[in-house]
Amino acid sequence: MSSVKEVFKISFQLLAQQTDNVIKDFLRLTKDFMDNGPNSSLYNKAAEKLQIDEDKIISIVKSICLMCVQSCKHKLTDLEIKESLTEYGFNETKLDMIILFFENQKPYLLDILSSSALVFPHFKELEWRFETDMGSRSLLHQTVPVVTLKLDLEKKGISESLFLQTNPLNLVHIKDTLEAALKQNQSQWIRKIRRKLK
Amino acid sequence: MNISTEIELGLKRLCNPALINDKCFQTLLQKAEKILGTLLDDTSEQTFDNDSTVCITSKQDIAKEAYASLITLFIIANRHCLDGKSLNQNLQTIVLANTDRLSEIIKTYESVRPRLLEVSKITTTSLANVVDVECRLDYCVQSSVFDDVSEFLYKVRLKTIDNGTIKFIDFVCNIQELQELVFKLKDAVRHLEKIASAS
Numbered sequence: 001m002s003s004v005k006e007v008f009k010i011s012f013q014l015l016a017q018q019t020d021n022v023i024k025d026f027l028r029l030t031k032d033f034m035d036n037g038p039n040s041s042l043y044n045k046a047a048e049k050l051q052i053d054e055d056k057i058i059s060i061v062k063s064i065c066l067m068c069v070q071s072c073k074h075k076l077t078d079l080e081i082k083e084s085l086t087e088y089g090f091n092e093t094k095l096d097m098i099i100l101f102f103e104n105q106k107p108y109l110l111d112i113l114s115s116s117a118l119v120f121p122h123f124k125e126l127e128w129r130f131e132t133d134m135g136s137r138s139l140l141h142q143t144v145p146v147v148t149l150k151l152d153l154e155k156k157g158i159s160e161s162l163f164l165q166t167n168p169l170n171l172v173h174i175k176d177t178l179e180a181a182l183k184q185n186q187s188q189w190i191r192k193i194r195r196k197l198k
Numbered sequence: 199m200n201i202s203t204e205i206e207l208g209l210k211r212l213c214n215p216a217l218i219n220d221k222c223f224q225t226l227l228q229k230a231e232k233i234l235g236t237l238l239d240d241t242s243e244q245t246f247d248n249d250s251t252v253c254i255t256s257k258q259d260i261a262k263e264a265y266a267s268l269i270t271l272f273i274i275a276n277r278h279c280l281d282g283k284s285l286n287q288n289l290q291t292i293v294l295a296n297t298d299r300l301s302e303i304i305k306t307y308e309s310v311r312p313r314l315l316e317v318s319k320i321t322t323t324s325l326a327n328v329v330d331v332e333c334r335l336d337y338c339v340q341s342s343v344f345d346d347v348s349e350f351l352y353k354v355r356l357k358t359i360d361n362g363t364i365k366f367i368d369f370v371c372n373i374q375e376l377q378e379l380v381f382k383l384k385d386a387v388r389h390l391e392k393i394a395s396a397s
Contacts, residue, residue, distance in 0.1 A: 074345045117343040120370040123354070126382040130390060138318040141279045147386065148325065153369050162367060164358060166328040168390050174331045174356075175383040181333040181352060182376055190335070190350075197339055197348070 004066075011063035012088040014056060022050060023094055027101045029057075030064040034105065068102050072109045078102075121153040121160070147171050199278050199288055201271070206292050208267025213299045217260050223299060226265050227306045234272060234310040237317045272307055276314040282307060326360035352376045 015026060029046065032039060038058070047054040071081050078099050085095055126149060133144040144167075151162045166174070184190065201209075211217045212226070275285045282304045289300055332355040338347045349372060356367040371379060 073343065113343050117341050120353075120368070123369050123371040123375045123379055126379055128382070128386045130386075130393065133322070136318075136322040138277060138321040139279070139315070140277055142319060144319060145390075146324075147390070149328070151367075163325050164328050164356070164367075165325040168387075168394075170329055171383065171390070172387055174328065175380065175387050177331050177333060178354070178376065178380050178383065181335060182373075182380055184335060185350065185373060193337060197337060 007059050008063045008066060009088070011056070011060045012067075012085070012090075014052070015060050015064075016089040016094065018050075020093060020097065023097055026060055026064065027097065029061050030068075030101070031105070033061050033065060034068075034108070064098075064101075068105055068109055069113070071102060072106060072113055115156050119156055121155040123151075124154040124159055125152040126150070127152075199274060199280065201274065201288075201292060205267045205270050208263045209271060209289070210293055211260055212264035212268060212303075213293045213295060213297050215297075217257070218264055222261055223302075226261065226268060227302060229265065230268050230272065231306050231310055234269070235313050237313060238320075268303070271303075272310060272314065275307060276311060276318060282311075326358040326365060328356050328358050330357040331355065332357070354379075 015023065018026070025046065029042060032042065040054075043054050043057045043061070046052075046057050050057070067081075067085075070076075076084075081099060081102065082095050085098065090098070128150070129148045131146045131148055133142055133146055135141055147166050147168060149164045149166065151164060153160050153162065212223065215223075218226070271285075271289075275288070280288065285307055286300060286304050289303065293300065334353040334355075336351045336353060338349050338351055341347050352371045352373075352375075354369055354371060354376075358365050358367060
């Protein structure tokens with residue numbers, strides 16, 4: 001059994017030998033694969049038309065798909081992709097076609113990849129309302145200031161609303177703490193870390 | 199302030215030296231003061247200690263009734279936000295006598311009132327109360343999906359108290375999101391300060 005790397009290599013070498021129009025067809029097949037999943041009747045037709053095994057057609061489609069996903073994962077630039085594909089024998093026009101296809105698919109791929117990554121609930125929106133408690137069963141007359149908060153968090157496109165409350169003193173404390181944390185981002189130490197890790 | 203006839207009777211008995219002797223009266227007052235003055239206090243011992251109950255030499259059932267009436271009176275008076283003076287007037291009409299015991303009851307009420315007020319303020323239906331916030335700044339270098347992530351993430355943890363139980367709400371913000379959150383909070387604080395300075 002050949003490794004993924006070998007299949008990838010053979011598929012791209014085979015693709016490089018095809019005419020521009022055939023490459024266009026392959027890119028169209030890949031788009032269909034990304035959008036709707038595998039479609040054997042399409043591959044069957046293509047195999048008959050090009051006189052290539054259906055398995056090889058499928059390998060080429062999957063290899064193009066893999067190339068796009070890996071390029072997204074490694075955040076490769078167009079130039080880097082071109083350089084890595086030249087070794088399979090693509091000419092300039094064919095490379096441009098592949099790059100154009102990749103650029104078109106990139107936003108969708110990034111979207112799918114980000115949503116499959118480890119995701120915490122993200123802050124989305126905060127609404128607040130200032131109220132005063134006027135009376136309760138246990139205390140008929142009172143004036144207790146209350147700040148009611150609606151905190152919206154978002155996780156993988158699903159948002160969740162949390163209803164909370166606090167008093168003015170705590171609100172000021174929360175504001176001060178988070179404001180200080182935000183300022184911390186500009187400190188020399190953080191800048192140094194950012195430079196070292198880039 | 200409405201007091202039921204049962205409580206009225208209990209209070210009358212409490213102020214009657216023939217039924218509750220002086221020593222017993224003092225013990226009941228001290229017990230009420232201790233129990234109400236340390237309500238919801240984790241460190242206090244809410245259980246009855248036997249030493250003080252030994253001192254109750256009057257009839258047990260009457261002492262119990264008087265004690266329950268006293269506690270109920272304090273709670274109801276506090277609910278209506280009565281001060282010592284107005285409770286005194288109310289009590290005089292209930293007990294129909296002006297004994298020294300009334301002033302002692304009022305004195306005890308005044309001493310437990312701050313704690314009672316505090317407890318009754320928080321004894322209410324409310325949303326989870328945010329009491330504290332913790333924040334951590336992380337720099338995400340790499341993930342299983344992306345080779346190069348390079349972004350700052352603030353992990354924010356809100357500490358809330360919901361009906362006495364502590365819960366945490368965790369979420370993350372990138373720098374823009376935290377800026378927005380801080381902006382919203384600042385806006386809220388500014389409005390509150392405006393209201394406070396106007397009143």
